[in-house]
Each structure stands twice: as C-alpha cells, then as structure tokens.
Amino acid sequence: MPLDEAVLASIREAAHLIKGSRYVTALTGAGVSVESGIRPFRGPGGLWTERGEPPMDGYRRFKADPKGYWEEMLSPARRSRFSDSFLAAKPNAGHYALAELEAMGVLKSLVTQNIDNLHSEAGSRRVFEIHGNRFKLRCVECNARFLRAGFDLSTLPPRCPECGGVVKDDVVMFGEPIPGDVLAACHTEAGKSDCIIVAGTSAVVYPAASLPLIVKEKGGAIVEVNPLESELSKISDVVVRTPSGEALPALVEALKKLA
Numbered sequence: 402m403p404l405d406e407a408v409l410a411s412i413r414e415a416a417h418l419i420k421g422s423r424y425v426t427a428l429t430g431a432g433v434s435v436e437s438g439i440r441p442f443r444g445p446g447g448l449w450t451e452r453g454e455p456p457m458d459g460y461r462r463f464k465a466d467p468k469g470y471w472e473e474m475l476s477p478a479r480r481s482r483f484s485d486s487f488l489a490a491k492p493n494a495g496h497y498a499l500a501e502l503e504a505m506g507v508l509k510s511l512v513t514q515n516i517d518n519l520h521s522e523a524g525s526r527r528v529f530e531i532h533g534n535r536f537k538l539r540c541v542e543c544n545a546r547f548l549r550a551g552f553d554l555s556t557l558p559p560r561c562p563e564c565g566g567v568v569k570d571d572v573v574m575f576g577e578p579i580p581g582d583v584l585a586a587c588h589t590e591a592g593k594s595d596c597i598i599v600a601g602t603s604a605v606v607y608p609a610a611s612l613p614l615i616v617k618e619k620g621g622a623i624v625e626v627n628p629l630e631s632e633l634s635k636i637s638d639v640v641v642r643t644p645s646g647e648a649l650p651a652l653v654e655a656l657k658k659l660a
C-alpha cells in the first residue's frame with residue numbers, strides 16, 4: 402500500500418533532519434519486530450497476557466538458587482512455553498533498513514529493547530541490547546557473553562570459562578539490573594547523539610526512556626516512528642505515523658535522494 406502524503410512529507414522532513422545531523426543513533430522496541438511475527442509480551446495478543454507474567458522476583462530467586470533456576474530453564478515445559486513466537490522469526494524491512502542506514506554511514510549505533518537478535522541478523526553491527534539476547538548466556542560476574550548453542554550445561558549452574566562466575570540467560574529478568582557495560586554504552590551513545598530515531602517503542606520503561614531525553618536535553622532531535630501516539634510524540638521533532646517496516650525503508654530512499 403503506498404504511503405499517504407502526510408506520512409511521506411514527515412519522512413522527507415526526517416531525512417533532512419538526519420542528513421543535517423552529525424551523530425545519529427536509534428532506539429527500537431517491540432514494534433519493529435511485530436512485523437516479523439514476534440508477539441509482544443503485554444497487551445492484546447501478548448505472551449504474558451495469555452500465559453501469565455514471569456515472577457517479579459525472578460532475579461532474586463536466581464541469585465538464591467542458580468541451580469534450581471537452571472533446572473527450571475531446561476525443563477521441557479519451560480522450553481516450549483516461550484520459544485514458539487521466536488521460532489522462524491526473520492528480520493523485516495524495518496530491520497534491514499536500519500542495517501542499511503548503518504552501512505551508509507548515517508546511523509552510528511542502535512539500542513534495542515528487543516531480545517530477538519533480528520537487528521544483528523539483518524546486518525546491524527553496533528547493536529546494544531539493553532534487555533539481553535535470547536540466543537546468548539551471560540556471566541553475572543564479568544558480563545562475558547556466550548552463545549547458548551553449544552555451551553556446556555553438563556554441570557548446573559554452568560560457570561564462566563573466563564572468571565568462574567555463575568552464568569545465566571542473557572535476557573534481563575524482573576528485578577535484575579541492566580548489565581553495566583550495556584547501560585554505560587547506551588548512555589555514551591545517547592550523549593554523543595544529536596539525533597535519535599525512536600522506532601516501535603513508546604519508550605516509557607527505564608533505561609530506554611532516558612535515552613531520547615538525554616539527546617533532547619543537549620539540544621538534539623528526536624524522530625519518532627510509531628503508528629500510535631506515545632508520550633514521546635509531544636517532544637519529538639518529527640513524528641512518522643506508520644509502522645517501521647514501511648517508514649524506515651522509505652526513509653532510506655529519501656536519504657539516498659538527498660545524497
């Protein structure tokens with residue numbers, strides 16, 4: 402379906418803004434993966450809405466009993482419970498457009514709240530995953546990440562080959578602090594940005610919520626790509642009111658015309 406004129410005008414405006422910026426970053430959320438068939442956690446059709454929310458004290462329970470945490474993680478019931486929506490998910494046009502923006506030298510880095518690995522799969526290179534990556538494991542002591550596939554789980558809890566610390570799923574649980582290395586990188590990137598593209602997220606959850614504000618407070622600009630109005634809309638410089646899978650490829654084309 403062709404984009405309507407108002408949306409196209411906002412995309413051209415976004416392209417001009419981005420072209421005139423020195424350091425452009427992006428923040429993405431669940432909305433960019435919806436078109437890949439990844440179900441959101443909350444809201445209509447949400448995984449948690451349907452199957453119940455994970456325990457709020459998950460991280461505390463992990464710390465108290467890492468072996469029990471792993472035994473539950475590896476139980477067949479648990480494995481089938483949350484994996485189905487990720488199976489067969491492939492990057493969509495929005496993911497590929499962000500990867501292309503980086504390859505064009507326009508986008509310097511990308512912060513995502515998604516755990517589905519689709520940005521990396523699409524070819525994005527500087528990706529900071531604030532909520533972790535479901536295909537990885539992480540040492541809680543030194544933050545080293547390891548691919549889940551092939552990691553030795555013969556002894557539970559598994560230990561970090563680098564420092565001997567306990568290893569858990571990289572996905573950040575309720576009650577678990579955002580890993581310090583990722584959090585620091587996000588703040589560094591936001592601090593450098595004079596323009597941030599916020600796509601598929603209403604950015605109300607900390608720390609994602611603070612990143613556009615950091616950019617804005619330094620006099621930078623916010624480009625919001627979201628089919629729905631959000632809290633961020635009010636302070637955004639350009640709002641593109643259409644799903645990211647349509648908006649971002651059109652943005653790439655608009656930028657190429659300006660080149």
Ligand code: ZN
Nearest residue numbers: 540543561564
């Ligand atoms: Zn370690």
